[in-house]
Amino acid sequence: MNSLTEIGGRRLPFLRWSFLRILVGMKRLTTEWQVGDGREDALAEHVVRHARAGDVDDAIRVVDEFCYTRSYMMNVGDEKGALLDAAVRRASPRLVLELGTYCGYSALRMARVLPAHAHTVSLEFNPDNARVARRLLEHAGVADRVTVVVGTLGDGGRTMDALEQQHGVTTGAVDLVFLDHDKDAYLPDLQRVLARGWLHPGSVVVADNVRLPGAPEYKAYMSGEEGRTWRTVEHEAHLEYQSLLKDLVLESTYQPAPG
């Protein structure tokens, strides 16, 4: 028989206050990108206190445990995280561009499976989230392999110029993009990346939450471009940290026509 933790935790977190609290604060969540009850800073405290310093596996384990048992969070989570790990292993990238750092969970996961000299540039809108992420990455011993940059690709070119001039995000340099930020920005930001020429044939774009909360314009774009400029594999999964609501992760390989 399931324990209460199992019922209110792994399978049905909707029964937990920490999940309902997100729904209550949804407007704030999609404008300021923090839940509003201090759980992001609480996560950082928890990881520093309970995960072995310099051990990325342990940091990931402790974040997942925090999200299952204390506060639900909008990380990619363990199930979809395994899909991301596999995509990163397949692509074997040297430079990853992540859009949407939040507390650094996916950046930790990618750092764990990336080749030794690879680097991730992770872009985050909210400076408080960036501070939490840097703390986790530092504690896990991978801060030298991930640069968290505060900004957005849609700010008129300021952040894109900074990425090019200061972080090596230049023509043909990006091997893998992880889209996990504002769902309405997936397609416009991918188009900004393409317009700057940062991708090369064979670059891979992984997109989380394509079904939930949903990125319909992005999905329609990838469907329309299938076999033309992109080849996409759809990975069925569940929304993070529960097993009832379904989600979809897209893994798309860039294959523009020669010339």
Ligand SMILES: C[S@@+](CC[C@H](N)C(=O)[O-])C[C@H]1O[C@@H](n2cnc3c(N)ncnc32)[C@H](O)[C@@H]1O
């Ligand atoms: C779903 S969370 C990212 C989760 C993270 N990738 C993980 O799995 O651990 C979304 C994050 O994207 C950030 N964000 C929202 N809009 C953004 C934008 N236009 N550019 C960069 N970051 C953005 C939010 O502040 C939030 O921290």
